[in-house]
Amino acid sequence: MSNISRQHQTAAAIPVSPDSPGSPFSISANLLRLFSHIKYENLAAGLSGGVISTMVLHPLDLVKIRFAVSDGLQMRPQYDGMVHCMRSIWQLEGIRGLYQGVTPNIWGAGASWGLYFLFYNAIKAYTQEGRKAELSAFEYLVSAAEAGMLTLCLTNPVWVTKTRLVLQYNADPSRKQYKGMLDALVKIYRHEGIPGLYRGFLPGLVGTSHSALQFMTYEGLKRDYNKSRKMPSDALLSPLEYIAMAAISKIFAVAVTYPYQVVRARLQDQHNNYSGLSDVMRRTWSNEGVEGFYKGMVPNLVRVIPACCITFLVYENVSRLLLGEYH
Known part of the structure; x- marks a missing residue:
């Protein structure tokens, strides 16, 4: 018998331990443990926060995106500032103009916050499993x-x-090119395929660092504040305290990660063609300098800080109410 055959027989004879890190048994067991920590109350609470904040603040999101993509193309309206932009849109199209894209924004924000809080709390509980020390x-x-x-x-x-x-x-x-959310989804898929629906995905992945920094700061602020009060780290806070901590964590995350939002918006824009992430960054830097990467940041801050505060305040209270932790 050849050495290769003997080696194959020997390998086949060695049993795979269910506890081996890479074994299918171990992966399945870890997934089951992770899923056991999923609480749909977190999904409902996050969805509620995302939907409410979006309905209130969508016009500011519209203004932020229009500023983010303002790269000098003649086809774009020119705005002198936030107030001028909102007034111009109002004069042309009324309240309907200020709420263009609100349907996918509500779906996106509701689904994103709901899924985010669902996954985040499950992963956090899975990591914490069997440990007394805090993360x-x-x-x-x-x-x-x-x-x-x-x-x-x-x-x-x-x-x-x-x-x-x-x-x-x-x-x-x-x-208008698109009549609504469903029409846009169908046309993008028909003309651009799956890659069209996933434009901006790579800078979006980079953007997960934004949420990661925000949540790390938010959790740290809550933990340290409750320690100073000699309370458990997950003790219920007042609405004003949640608002303050959400605002601080959001400002920190935006200051660090805003340029990716500009790059992502430009990749997703139908009025300009970029070959990829590096092309957007090169052309933005060449034509506009460092300021190009921070276009729309002021209207973004004006929008995201209250949006974040509303979302976190609604989430914290709704989740505790649904989980029976509201005392």
Whole structure:
């Protein structure tokens, strides 16, 4: 018998331990343990927070995206600032114009926040399993990043659709490229295929660092604040305290990661053709310098800080109510 045959027989004779890290048994067991920590109350609470904040603040999101893609093309309306932009849209199309793309935004924000809180709390509980010590800042960061990646894989087509709808500048509904969310999804898929629905996915993956930094900061602030009060780290806080911690964590995350949002919006824009991530970055830097990567940041901050505060406040209270932890 040849050496190769003997080696194959020997390998086949060695049993695979269910406890081996790479074995199918181990992977299945770990997935089952992870799924055992899923609580759909977190999904409902996150969805509620995302939907409410989006309905209130969508016009500011529209303004932010229009500024983010303003790269000098003549086909785009020119705005002097946030107020001028909102007034111009109002004069051309009324309240309907300010709420262009609101349907995919509600779907996207609701689904994203719901799935994010669902995955994040499950991963966090899985990591915490069997330990008395609290998670470290790095473990919060990793848990939030993993939750963000899973969420983005499911929701990226919705965000592409929202961007396309928001960037329709014609006031005449009959001359608009997309009639609504479903029409946009179908047309993007028909003309651009799956890659079209996943435009901006790579910078979106980079953007998971935004949520990871935000959640790491938010969890750290809550933990340290409750320690200073000699309370459990997950003790219920007042609405004002949740708002303050959400705002601080959001400002920190935006300051660090905003340029990826500009790159992502430009990749998803139907009015310009980029060959990829490096092409967007090169042309933005060449034509606009460092300021190009921070276009729309002011309207973004004006929008995301209250949006974050509303989302986290609603989530914290609704989740505790559904989980029976509201005392």
